[in-house]
Amino acid sequence: MIELRNISKTFHKGTANEIQLLDRFNLKIENGEFVVLIGSNGSGKSTLLNLLAGTIHPDEGEILLDGKDISRLKDYERSKWIARIFQDPLAGTSQELSILENFRLAAIRGRKKGLRIGTGEAFRAEVSGKIAKLNLGLEKKLDQNMGTLSGGQRQALTLLMATMDDTRLLLLDEPAAALDPKTAALLMELASEIIKSMKLTAIMVTHQMKDMLKYGDRLVQLHEGKMIRDVNAGQKQNLQLNDVFTWFGE
């Protein structure tokens, strides 16, 4: 379970540009829950994701992961349990490393990167098996540099990479926003399938209204740093596109 308790975060404190993005914010997410996070620009969605990932830290409040306070841990320390998919489809992979090498790093996300060569035959077979399920033919190109692939392919691989190690929380920051509509749809399906089949706890930010309805089993709307709507799975099923549309007009 992931829990945010009384989280406050202000940027540029004490200057004319001071902006309080979260004010005593609370949120509890059960294990296996897939939360879709929505809200207009500046509502605090990205701040929330960054706080969870540990790239920024709260001024006040606590972040608990399965009861353990992780508020002060740095991003690379939290990555043991938290995997992240960025909006930029190229951001989740290293272009100068091969597909196989990228997967190797993902497979030891929570472990020490030591002086052993971990890209042997057994590992290759494992990765090849996983990638084959994408039906993109990439399992034959394991030694090809990531940089030679398209954004869509790289984002799909990034998703798979997130499942290579023990993942207790998956953060998705508009994972399909930079992709063409067809690829975006495929990617969202893939993400949803992975989250369901692996029973992952996930938080996804999206601006796509149809995605808000289609995916996830809980919908949370932020506005000016506050949670103004929390829709559970039952209520969510009955939602219409129009309902969501009006929320943003309020």
Next chain:
Amino acid sequence: MAFYTTAILLGLGFAAMAMGIFISMRIFNIPDITTDGSFTFGGVVTAIMLTSGTSPLLALLMAFVAGSLSGAITAFIHTKLKIHALLSGILVMTALYSVNLALMSRSNIPLIQTPSLFTMFNFGMSEAATQMTFLLFFTAVIFLFLTWLLKTDFGLAMRATGNNEKMIRALGVHTDRMKIIGLALANGLTALSGCLITQIQGFADINMGIGIVILGLGSVMIGNILLTIFKSQNIILLLFGVILGSIIFRIILAFTLSIGIDPLYLKLVVALFVLLVVSLPNLRRAS
């Protein structure tokens, strides 16, 4: 002919430094110019230790330690105090000038009749043959070591750090520490070159490091050209190209001198040559 033999010897001697630049500039994407200082540092440590009768192998080790320390300090300033990498390097390089001068307490230490790596591993061969054999062996060892290192989990994390810092942090790598280790390794290798060159030329000099970084950069660029020729992105091939680049560089300089160009213009030739190598890919694209 001896002219070119010397050029190859020097090329091999500078190869470790070129591989160091390859690590800082190519792997980590950090413009590190501590090099000028750490190269001299390696030479100075070597000269002092050899003239005081220490084993050449220990001198080699200490040169590496000295260089690593310089690189680690640069990376520390860069990552922890958030100073631009270029400035961090300049600061350490400048400071090292005084350190080197203080250590030598004069501007030059000649090595006359002192034991060296080459007297140690001379198996009854001529001087040039001994040097060639040793340097080939030495360069091969470093090449193989780096080839292995770059394939390990640590090496992969190292490469990803220079390439996509955001991603590798999300994958659990403390990138600041990684950069400190990386620049330490790069400058350690550079100092090894300083150690070797001092023994090849028979003296350490306070100015021996001036403009060294450009030699390394040029070598890496030649390595890049090799990749273009083979249409490959293989990092090992690039590393091999860097060594080759270091030797080619020296041969070109030797050639320049042999056709009678005044040594005064040597640095100018170096600068023009590097400019040519660096701009070659762009020139080809433009035409």
